[in-house]
Amino acid sequence: MNPADYLQLLTALAPEVIVVCTALLVLAVDLLGLQGKPHSYRMSIAAGITTLGCAAAVVWMFINPTVGNWHGGMLVIDPLNKTVKAVLLLLTVLTAILSVDCKFTRHVGEYFALLLLATVGMMLLVSTEELLMIFASLELVSLTLYILVAFNKDSRQSAEAALKYFLFGGMSAAFLLFGFSLLYGLTGTTHVPKMAEKIFTIGADPLLTVALVMVVIGFGFKVAAVPFHLWAPDAYQGAPLPSAVFIASGSKVASFFVFAKVLLLGFSQLGWGDEEKATGGWIPLLSIIAAVSMVLGNLAAIKQTSVRRLLAYSAIAHAGYMLIGFLAPGGDAFGSLLFYVTTYALTTVGAFGVLGVVESQVGGDQLKDFAGLARRAPVLAWCLMVFLLSLAGIPPLAGFFGKFYLFAAALTNGAHNLPFLWLVILGIAMSCVSLYYYLQVLKQVFVVEADENARPLVVSSLSRVVVVLLAVVTVLLGCMPGWLLDTIHTAIGERSW
């Protein structure tokens, strides 16, 4: 490779490079210049640098129109993954800002550096079509997330959650790697589009099905779909708040995107399997996973008294909804999935933002800690209502349109016999269940009165701005879904499916 190629590669990778540099910068600044300064000051500086770095990466991506494919799909830059990367960077910034108010560590520089490294992992994850790169960047994301979950060294829960997350994660990574190696053995390539062509000539094959199942297990863990969800409630509950936010938002977006890419791009021929050769496709497999995730997630959420666990189970349920998106035809699959996962991530960050304020001021995340929030922090209470109702799928909020588009897209696949009608019916029935438990939270907030000696909560202006902004975005994306939808559709439009 000659130097000019390296230069070109560097230009293409510039956003990632910027983020890595930011990570190093944060680490250096905090270690060299800020030791001994007040905690909140260090946090603010670090969050500020993180924000600037991410903003610079986004700006670079949109100024520089580079589109292309390097080293046989190792690095692919197209409008679609640029959009996803912008979303990921936005989520990182939001997480960083929400971190400022949380006191869970003395190691400020390390924390932000790890956050940024996880972001780099996610960015690489979405911009590759190569199994090896997918695995390597997935590991980068996972390892940093394990550490982020364990970051609260004073809390046993945090350590327990991290260990659980790590053990499950390690196991699923092994499955994924095994699946990838089988695929390589069968097709002789690790490049996903080429692999798809090979699979087309091989046709249905039992070994291929094994590989497929392994891959689904590996990614199923990352997106917390049933039955690979067991780590999620503990990780959500034990992790420091910002780490939980990042797992629930950024990690979700990136994992779903790459999951969809591998399945829809690589296995497009193997959707329904082959009855003659007794091989299953991924469509029946995913519909079952989607169904049990929706049912189990929603039913288990009913019994929760901890709002973090409630959000964790609702995240499992939402993973089920998102899997329905995989069943839509062609570009609509990516369109509906991306719309859903983006709006879901933004809403969840908002809900966690409110949760963070309640935790730090009231002292817990139990349902009863939310009592009378409408009186104690009216703005946050109304924002929380927006987030939870959006998660429940009430119009005119973003979550409603997300579900609507997802269901409509799944139904238009093979419209005349409506193959996924049962799944859609189940999804809609389960969102009725979800309304019940979201209303339980909102009942505490709006209906139950706080203790007599409950004072108004002190909300830092930073958190308030983030939460209000996200609530506004949730409403706007619900009323005007066209904005995001058109962006996604234009980005998808330039690929052929």
Added chain:
Amino acid sequence: MLAWTIYLSFAGALACLLTPRANPRATRAVALGTALAGLFCGLAGAIQFKPVNGLEVITRVRWIPALGIDFSLAADGISVTLVLLTGIAALAGVLFSWNVERRTNEFFAFFFALIGGVYGVFLSLDLFLLFVFYEIAIVPKYFLIAIWGSTRRDYAAMKLALYSFIGSGMVLIGMLAAYAVSGLASFDLQALAQHSFAPEFQRWAFPLVFVGFAILAGMWPFHTWAPTGHSAAPTAASMLLAGVVMKLGAYGCLRVAMTLFPEGLKMWQHELAALAVTGIVYGALVALVQKDFKFVIGYSSVSHMGFVLLGLVTLNEVGWSGAVLQMFSHGVIAGLLFAVVGRMVYDRTHTRDLDALEGMGLTRAMPFASVTFVIAGFASMGMPGFSGFIAELQVLIGAWQAFPKLALLAGVGIVIGVVYTLKTTATVFFSDKPAPAEPHDLDHPLEPITVPERLGAALLIFCTVVVGLHPRLLLDIIVPSFKSPLFDGLRKVAGL
């Protein structure tokens, strides 16, 4: 003009929320202004109403082109009638909640969010838009009952929310399936109504969507949310629930289920009529034995809404126009009944137990309330001269043509209606039972009826009498609506 009812209501909700918590008078002023403005826009829209082919398109803007969703509002005579009803109910609701002192700003914010959603449903010509407005109305109901309600409010509020949400879920399934199967890539109601869906599809899609909407219209056996919800709700919310929210359901049945799947209606006509008549008779019988004043009215609502559903499934124009007229009429009358029970009686005596009320001598203590209730009772029984008479008569005529036996049974329901109304009136207001040794009203003199209450009652009585004496006022705009292209399929199936 009509579209402004929606925008103004939502703006009013926001404005109410932003008024200071400590100043309920300001909130009330904003609320009254919003309600008046809404009613004014409705009236002005009704006067200027110029349908082309039975339909007046108000706005049509591309909204979400990717899915063929338009922001399109339109009105026919049915919508205009129901928009007027909503305006009246909103104004009366504000007048009868003049005494809400706790969290007034939030109360009226939820109130107008609900009203805005209701206006929106009645004016939508796009199925997606209609559904959005329909669901917007769910959440405010929950909070109105859960925060300001009375008996078993938690239970009633959650039950109402879940029933509504399940109903709308059924509608959502039907509408998504219709969207996918039609292949039109459009949610435009007119386009969907003119598409002929396969009979096999209509066979399951029609009952799904119809029942989904009819849950909110209080169709037996899915009516149980109604009595509990009505009784737990604060007065204004009961008035809205019975007055307009139940009409949302009936309107959805007519506007969506019936126009989209006319052949489905033909297939299920008899079953649905039987359910409607069961509702009429069952609601009336249960009302007869209630001990709680509000439950009597709650079950009477179920019974009267049965007439609406019966009229809808008759598949003839008399029945349809009777059903629409009954929606208006019941909206006004039920509002009035709940106002007397909830605001005038319960807020003052703090009991709704019929036995307890019997000994209070309420006629002497509150002559205005008793006169109002007598008038409302007569209207509710279907006395000629009030709107209920002409509406139920039309429904019965329509039903007689379609299913004579069931029409007879429905007639029996009317008779039972007379019995429970008279019985309740007699017990509460004209009891012979001597007042207890220490009359309740000596210790705590009941507050006099306030001006807003008088105005509200007068408004509702005026409406039921005017429509009762001159039903053509509404019928002249309702009947031509059935000629619009939306009803092409239905007319064909009905052989009209």
